[in-house]
Amino acid sequence: MHRFALALCALMLALPAAAQNWQPDRPVRIIVPFPPGGATDLIARIFAERASRDLPNRWVVENRSGANGNIGMDVVAKSTPDGYTLGACTIGNCAINAAIYARMPYDIERDLVPVFWSGSVMNALAVRPDHPAQNFQQFAEWARRENTRVNFSSSGFGASNHLLGEFLNGRLGLRMTHVPFRGGAPGMQAVIAGNTHFFFENTPTLIGAIRGGQLRALAVSGRTRDPALPDVPTLEESGMTDAVIEPWFGYMAPRGTPPEIVARLNALFNEANSDPTVQERLRTLGTRPEGGPPERFAAHVRSEVARWREVVERNNIERITE
16 A cells, blocks of 8 residues: 555656646546446446545536446547546446447547546356355356256346356356346346346445345356455366456546546546545455556556457357347
8 A cells, every 4th residue: 555655646746737737627427337236336436436525526427328338438438528527437348349249339449548447356156045056066067957947147248247157158068048137236136036047247246245145156257266255266266267357447538538637537536546445445345446547547458358359259259230
């Protein structure tokens, strides 16, 4: 934490005077292109509250869901580039969608500019408490026996939790059926209600239901165990190799937003990120705080776009043409 604070001070000193002096004089709007209650929404609200705490106007979060995040981000891309509209960016709408959708309403490189990388999470494979499988190996055996009768929720076609389910189908020879929902919260509720059998979702979305006993986690998709779920093994510990997938979150502004405004917004986010209370709230949700300059987030997004394009092509996943 001490090293991060020193780095933040150095970043602030290096900013142009205009970047340090610009202050939003009305509420900044963060468009979350998913329903309330999911990981993207929860993380955005933490940052909106803290980043605007000392400003004249509190930032607001606006949910505009649909098309796996494309509808909301299209609104962002077409907004006035003045620093007052940001879009919540995820592994889905800012990396996977470009490979899944034949026609995208916006282009990440052309229409949007990275501002801040807020955090990374893991996906957890969650089932109802009365599910017969007590671990991932038993789950795989159960799914093989049940064959096409098994179905799983996702937060939308092409989302990381959709591709993880298809990944299991391909690697384990399963025939599970994908059931997409418009966001993580409704997908989770389908499992709790017994309408779908399991959900591979971001831990911030699931953590409350897991701790409350409504769901049971069998595995996580990170390189190491999730500190929020220390007793749950990783997929690799459970016998799956090359199965590390860590969804991420950040914020982008419309292309054309002045660099000094991007820099100032980034500084406000980093200041919020350095707050121990924010760090604790994120980790309690199962989120690893990230932070850093816009260039760090930009490089990560570029690498993820390339990675998921390769995954979609290698697994012959049909593209959406609507």
